[in-house]
Amino acid sequence: MHFGSFTGFKLLAGRGPGVKIQISPIGDVETDLRSEFSSQGINQTLHRIYLEVKCRVNILTPFQDLEKEITNQVLLAENVIVGRIPSTYYNLEGINNSSDALEIVE
Numbered sequence: 001m002h003f004g005s006f007t008g009f010k011l012l013a014g015r016g017p018g019v020k021i022q023i024s025p026i027g028d029v030e031t032d033l034r035s036e037f038s039s040q041g042i043n044q045t046l047h048r049i050y051l052e053v054k055c056r057v058n059i060l061t062p063f064q065d066l067e068k069e070i071t072n073q074v075l076l077a078e079n080v081i082v083g084r085i086p087s088t089y090y091n092l093e094g095i096n097n098s099s100d101a102l103e104i105v106e
Contacts, residue, residue, distance in 0.1 A: 022060040026067065030054040034073070043083040049076045 034050040051074045059066040 019062060026056040026058050028055075033076075040080060043085055045081045045083070047077075047079045047081055049078075050074065051076050 030053070032052045032054075034052055036048045036050070038046045038048075040046045052071065053074065054069060054071045056067065056069050059068060
């Protein structure tokens with residue numbers, strides 16, 4: 001990292017002499033599996049599995065010590081689940097009354 005990055009001014013970011021930074025973990029790393037489903041058409045569903053990783057780190061610089069929590073998600077698997085193809089499909093989006101929907105279908 002460069003000295004200008006510590007000033008807070010964007011113009012000086014990445015400029016000046018180099019400054020050594022050391023990052024060390026504090027405590028344990030927490031992990032969690034996340035699953036997400038989303039529609040991908042009439043008969044398809046997209047399933048994604050993520051690994052969420054959280055850790056607290058201590059950032060040591062010559063000027064100050066910062067403690068931060070870092071969170072990141074990593075995509076582990078992605079699969080499209082294909083269902084049966086329907087014989088009919090009605091897009092009833094925007095219809096508020098169920099009797100109106102029945103009139104359209106009939």
